[in-house]
Amino acid sequence: MDQWWNDLAFIHWPVEPASVVRFFPPGTRPDVWSDGQTYVALVPFAMRRAGFGRGLPVPYFGSFLETNIRLYSVDDAGRHGVLFRSLEAARFAIVPFARIGFGMPYTWARMSLDATSRRDGDVVTYDSVRRWPRRGLRSRLSLRLGEVVEPTPLETWLTSRWGAHSRVAGRTVWVPNEHAPWPLREASLLELDDDLLAASGVRAAGVPLRALWSPGVRARFGRPSLVR
Template sequence: MDQRWEDAVLLHWRIPVAAAAARMPPGVRADVVDGSAWVGLVGFRMHRIRLGAAVPLPWLGSFPEINVRLYSRERDGTRGVVFLSLDAPRLAVVLGARAAGIPYVWSRCRAVVTDGADPGYGYDVERRRGRTRSSFAVRPDRAALAEDELSVELTARFGLHSRFAGRTAYVPISHEPWPLHPATVTHLEDGLLASAGLDVGGPPESVLFSPGVRTRIGRPRTVRHP
């Protein structure tokens, strides 16, 4: 598949390595960055979805997605993400992804952009079952670039690990490096992290914004493990 991810808001907190390791599928371990495991709360707008590079899927439309993610590494060093949840408003997408082992949740989701010379970007989500909610927004500093090692390590992830049919699968995701800007949190009321079973307190240590990237999702492979 070919798609764009736009107006990405990326919030990250440190968590104990053991807490992340307990959520890894077989064959991968929790990746450690700057001495810690990390959990991310990430929102972006899915746009221009295509099958391959040529066949548009207009009935899916453009929609916001909000995910909770951990970071993984295989024995050979291949790095990826492990999704704990992905909230989206398109039922067809949710059902298709869940059939492939990706933990999508059908939710009411909304992208929020504040107008003005210094706009802010955020996302609101409310799950249709259980009424778990999240609302967060940032104001990016577009005059600055986030090129530090931590920011790059947390975002340069070109694949995902997930459980499927009793095995661990790796799905490659190709895109240019995220163009990243440091950002300031202007609003944060989150229930998704607690719903995922993670005890995270205080403000996020890493707050980033990206105008987006074009991505291509490739064929999955099975992760071999003892």
């Protein structure tokens, strides 16, 4: 699959690894940074021009807003990836397809992305209200965009993820992806009113890291393989 991830924000919190082990499928475990912590992220963005192979993007269904809550994973083969706790999507048809075909916990939500230019800088606001399941869960994030930054080693480790782990038909799978390095800007957190992190069952162990925003990258997903 070929797609673009645009207008993407990263909000990260540290997490005690022992508190999230139960969420990881067999053959995987929490990926831990040198500080002894793993991390959880709130990541809203716009999916654009998604399609199969290198052909044309899928009309209508290939572009939609998405917000995910993700943990950081590693398997016994040493592949570092992400493990999704939830993925809000503004296209209902995506939800059953992704749940059945890829084991991804997609949900249906009403979503919006608003970007405005102000005298004190550009502001980006993401809004999401869950429609199904657990109707009514909300997430609102507003950021003032700052300067282009070089990511710290930890930020590089968190954003440079080359695949995802999932559970499909009772088996743990690895779905590889590739993309260019993220062009990143630091961002000031103006507002964060979020139900999704608490609903995921993940409890943060500290304050969030600095917020990051990116205009986006092109990503390609490969064929899933079993985790042994």
